[in-house]
Amino acid sequence: MDIALECRNLCFGYGSKAVLSDLSFEVGKGRFYAILGRNGSGKTTLLHCLNRILVPDSGTILVQGRDIRTLSRNGIAKCIGLVPQEHMDIFPFSVLDVVVMGRTPFLGMTERPGERDRDMAMDALSALNAEYLAHRNFNRISGGERRIALLARALTQATGVMLLDEPTNHLDFNNQYRLLATIKSLCRKKDISIVASMHDPNMAALFADAVIMIRDGKVMAKGPARKVMIRENINALYNTDVTPVSLNGNATLFFPDTVVREVP
Amino acid sequence: MKPRVSHKGILLLLVSGLAAALALAAVSGRVSLSLADILTLTRKLVAGGGDGLAELLPNEQVFLWIRLPRCFMAVLAGAGLAVSGAVYQALFRNPLVSPDILGVSAGCTFGAALGLMLPLSGFGTVHLLSFGCGILAVGLTAGLARIIAVKPLIVLVLAGMVVLSFFNALLMVVKYFADPYNQLPGIIFWVMGSLTRVTWTNTLFMAPFALAGLGVFILLGFRLNILSLGDIQARSLGLNPTLFRRVLIVISSFLVAISVSTCGQIAWIGLIIPHMARTLTGPAHEKMLPVTALLGALFLLLADTAARSLFSSEIPVGIITALTGAPIFAFLLFKNRGTGWI
Numbered sequence: 058m059d060i061a062l063e064c065r066n067l068c069f070g071y072g073s074k075a076v077l078s079d080l081s082f083e084v085g086k087g088r089f090y091a092i093l094g095r096n097g098s099g100k101t102t103l104l105h106c107l108n109r110i111l112v113p114d115s116g117t118i119l120v121q122g123r124d125i126r127t128l129s130r131n132g133i134a135k136c137i138g139l140v141p142q143e144h145m146d147i148f149p150f151s152v153l154d155v156v157v158m159g160r161t162p163f164l165g166m167t168e169r170p171g172e173r174d175r176d177m178a179m180d181a182l183s184a185l186n187a188e189y190l191a192h193r194n195f196n197r198i199s200g201g202e203r204r205i206a207l208l209a210r211a212l213t214q215a216t217g218v219m220l221l222d223e224p225t226n227h228l229d230f231n232n233q234y235r236l237l238a239t240i241k242s243l244c245r246k247k248d249i250s251i252v253a254s255m256h257d258p259n260m261a262a263l264f265a266d267a268v269i270m271i272r273d274g275k276v277m278a279k280g281p282a283r284k285v286m287i288r289e290n291i292n293a294l295y296n297t298d299v300t301p302v303s304l305n306g307n308a309t310l311f312f313p314d315t316v317v318r319e320v321p
Numbered sequence: 322m323k324p325r326v327s328h329k330g331i332l333l334l335l336v337s338g339l340a341a342a343l344a345l346a347a348v349s350g351r352v353s354l355s356l357a358d359i360l361t362l363t364r365k366l367v368a369g370g371g372d373g374l375a376e377l378l379p380n381e382q383v384f385l386w387i388r389l390p391r392c393f394m395a396v397l398a399g400a401g402l403a404v405s406g407a408v409y410q411a412l413f414r415n416p417l418v419s420p421d422i423l424g425v426s427a428g429c430t431f432g433a434a435l436g437l438m439l440p441l442s443g444f445g446t447v448h449l450l451s452f453g454c455g456i457l458a459v460g461l462t463a464g465l466a467r468i469i470a471v472k473p474l475i476v477l478v479l480a481g482m483v484v485l486s487f488f489n490a491l492l493m494v495v496k497y498f499a500d501p502y503n504q505l506p507g508i509i510f511w512v513m514g515s516l517t518r519v520t521w522t523n524t525l526f527m528a529p530f531a532l533a534g535l536g537v538f539i540l541l542g543f544r545l546n547i548l549s550l551g552d553i554q555a556r557s558l559g560l561n562p563t564l565f566r567r568v569l570i571v572i573s574s575f576l577v578a579i580s581v582s583t584c585g586q587i588a589w590i591g592l593i594i595p596h597m598a599r600t601l602t603g604p605a606h607e608k609m610l611p612v613t614a615l616l617g618a619l620f621l622l623l624a625d626t627a628a629r630s631l632f633s634s635e636i637p638v639g640i641i642t643a644l645t646g647a648p649i650f651a652f653l654l655f656k657n658r659g660t661g662w663i
Contacts, residue, residue, distance in 0.1 A: 110556045134559030141554055147414045148549055148604035161547055162559035167540040169607045214558065 059086035060122070061250035062107065062137075062218050067116035069099075069106050076102050078274045080116070084218070087248040089241055091255045091265035091282070095295060098271050100254035101142065104220045107252065108137040121217060134162035138211030140204070142222040146196055152206045153178055153191040159213030181209040184247075185239060201232035208240070212247075221253035225260060233257075237264045258295075259310045262286045270294050286311075328608050331601055335615035339396070342622045346392045349630040352383045359384065390524040391516050395625045396618040397524070397531045398516075398580040399590060403617025404538055404610055405573035406591025407598065411549040411606060412566050412573075413463075415474050419592035420577040423477075424484035426588070428458025429574075429581035431488045434495045434508050436582075444523070452578035458484050459574055514587035514639025516625050527579045534576045535614055541569070542607030549606075587639050589646025590617055596653050 062084040069077040076099040084090050094100050105111040107118060109125055118125040120136045128136070138159070146155070156178040157170045164170065170178075182188050187205045190198060195206060204224060211219050224240065225233040241264050244251045255261050261268050261282065268285045270277040272294055278285050291299045291311050299311040326334070348354055362381045366374070377385065406419040413423075420426045432454030436447035465480035466473065492512070499505045511518065538545075547555050548562055548569075555562040580587070598613040621638070624645070628638040 105553070108557060110553055129559075130556065130561055131559040134557065137557075139554070139557035141557070146550065147416060148411075148599070150546070150604050154546070154603075154605050158547055158550070158558060161543075164543070166544070169543040 060084070061086045061088075061120070062252065063117075063119040064107065065117040065119070067103075067106060067118065068114045069102060069111060070114055076274055077106070077113075077271075080271070080274075080276055082269050082276060082279050084250050084252055085267075086250055087244060088266045089244045089251045089253070089264060091253055091261035091268050092271060093255060093258055093261055093268060093294060094271035096256070099274055100271065101222055103271070104139070104222055104252065104254055107218075107220055108133055108139060110139075131162045134214065136215055136217045138215040138219045140207045140211050140219065140221045140224060142226060149194045149196050151191070152182070152187075152193050152195050152198065152202075155195050155206055156181060156191075156209045156213055159210040159215075162214065178209070178213050181212040182206075184212065184243070185209050199232075200227045201229070201236060204228065204236055205239070208236075208243075212243070212249075216247060216249055218250045218252065221251060223254050223256060225255070225257070233260065234263075240264070258286065258291055262308050262310060328602060331612055332615070335612065335619065339615060339619050339622070342619055342626070343392055343396075346395070346622055346626040347384065347388065349626050350383075350388060351630070351633075352380045352388075354380050354384050354388075386521070390521045391519045391625065392622060394516055394519040394524045394527070394583065395622040397528060398584050398587065399617040399619070399621025400535060400614040401531045401576040401580050401617075402587060402590040402621070403594035403598075403613045404535055405576040407595035407606070407610060407613045408538055408545065408569055408573045409591070410595055411545045412569055413477055414549055414551060415477055416596070417474065417478050417592075418481065419589075419595075420573075421586075421588050421591060422485070423462050423481045424458040424488060425455045425574055425577050426581055426586050426591075427485045427488035427492070429455035429578045430512055430586050431492045431495065432578075433582040434492055434499075434512070437508060437511075438495055438499050438504055444526070448579060448582045451582035452575055454488070455574045455578045455581070456571065458488055459570055461487075463570075510637060511585040513637035514585040514642070515628070515635075515637045516584050517635065519583060523583045527583060530579055531576060534572050537572060538569075539607075539610050539614070542605075542610050545569075545606040545610075546604075549604075585637075585639065587621065587642055589642050589650070590620060593646050593649050593653065594620060596650075 060083050065081050067077055067080040068075070080103065092100050092103060102111060106113045109118070120128070120133070125133060153175065157174055159181070160170050160174040160177065164174070179188060179191065182191055185205050185208060187202070187209060190202055190206060195203065198206070221240070224236060228236060237260060240251060240253070243249055265282045267280060268282050269279045270285065270290060277294060278290050286309060288299060288301050288311070298314040300314050300317040301309045301311055303309050344356060347359055348356060358380070362384065365376075369376070402420060409418050409420065409423060410416050429451040433447050433451035436450040439446070462477070462481045462484045465483060466477040469476045469480065496505060496508060499508055544560065544565065547558050547560050548565055552562045594617045595609070595613050598609050598616055602608045602612050621642070624641040625638045628641050629635045
């Protein structure tokens with residue numbers, strides 16, 4: 058397996074409060090990795106450390122074999138894209154304006170995006186079947202459409218590694234599945250490595266190739282989804298008791314015992 | 322979302338509007354002078370060179386030494402104030418800020434007033450003190466907002482209010498100690514905003530700085546879009562927001578300082594003109610900044626022309642900009658309600 062992103066002994070703290078300690082994992086090329094953990098367990102912090110938005114206290118991060126510390130901010134941006142959690146713009150940019158911003162690391166300091174950059178942005182939108190959004194106001198489209206637009210921006214920016222911060226947050230039932238299916242197919246078709254923080258273990262069980270579980274700032278379990286997504290791990294991670302439910306023998310979903318017991 | 326008039330069309334319209342306004346400003350005022358007179362004067366100067374200057378008629382002298390530099394200054398200061406307002410709005414990710422609201426203008430005004438009152442201080446000291454206090458004011462506002470760190474949009478405006486009141490109080494101290502016969506009337510008239518002090522000397526001193534500042538902003542227009550997304554996204558797109566923000570704040574505060582130290586406090590331009598430009602071209606700064614500059618220039622030129630020719634004696638231009646700016650902003654608030662604008 059080719060390694061796209063490697064994180065070795067990563068430690069990070071805000072002031073004296075340690076958030077992540079001694080995290081190590083590898084992300085294979087063209088694979089979908091889910092990061093699971095409770096609220097406040099440091100999932101977003103980890104993603105921000107991976108593309109050096111936050112500077113780790115110690116540890117090494119390698120992108121396509123190169124130490125991220127040897128790369129410029131622009132250099133990192135060319136390899137790693139980020140889809141942030143919730144994003145509302147102050148100014149009413151059009152979706153195309155937002156998507157074309159993904160070309161920033163490839164433009165000179167005083168350069169502005171040209172015809173070619175806009176074409177690339179349109180290509181990214183059409184890869185996600187979202188050309189119809191191009192001239193809409195980014196602030197006036199639905200949460201799901203905004204996520205698609207930001208995904209298109211990340212696609213315009215970097216095709217090596219894509220970091221997604223809770224991609225399904227605030228999306229309605231149907232949109233969550235559709236978005237994750239889109240992301241998974243991108244991952245497969247374009248060989249993009251995805252690292253997504255998620256808060257629903259069932260979504261991870263359905264879509265992720267591999268899962269990294271984080272508890273108390275440490276890796277609690279990691280590996281292929283089928284091996285890691287087991288009752289004991291889920292119980293330990295969320296400090297609860299769950300009942301596994303098999304889905305046609307393909308995937309196993311989990312529900313809290315209390316729910317399973319009390320639903321008539 | 323697609324504009325009805327193309328970007329080039331808007332620019333062309335504004336440039337011709339500015340040319341027409343310059344012509345209007347040239348012939349308006351108490352000393353009458355027609356466009357034909359100006360042509361005669363130009364011919365005289367071109368033909369006679371340096372000798373032409375010696376044989377000027379009184380009305381030609383007024384035009385050449387008072388009216389003309391004043392018109393150019395109105396264009397420069399209007400463009401500078403409007404663009405610095407637009408840049409502050411992008412940097413602080415807040416459509417409600419302007420040089421006035423962030424306290425920059427108040428800081429610059431205090432600094433310049435102090436410079437005017439201090440013995441032995443010349444032209445450069447006034448500018449330098451004005452610039453220093455302006456930077457200090459915006460630093461205090463941003464720092465205060467950062468320490469409070471909740472509800473960033475509103476807190477920044479409130480922090481600006483705190484800093485603004487503080488510098489206004491300091492300005493009152495300066496006024497209190499100013500010589501009531503020689504210094505006070507000048508300071509008061511100038512605080513209200515007026516272009517009466519403008520000469521070729523300070524216009525030519527200011528022009529290169531103002532044009533350089535405007536040029537830098539227009540060149541960096543696209544980067545401002547990225548900065549307006551906030552620090553996390555700017556970093557993830559390969560930009561160093563801290564460095565950029567500092568450099569841009571220094572340049573825009575400098576633009577405000579050079580305008581305030583020659584023309585006094587001319588309110589509202591930095592707040593409403595960027596909004597008008599955004600309505601015309603959309604929020605992308607690479608398109609919106611040139612339009613902002615032209616609109617600001619046009620607005621201040623027309624306001625100054627009105628200030629010196631509407632009544633028999635001249636009124637401060639700051640009164641005109643506030644009287645027109647406040648209702649326009651109220652209208653914009655009403656019109657954009659519920660669009661996520663604030």
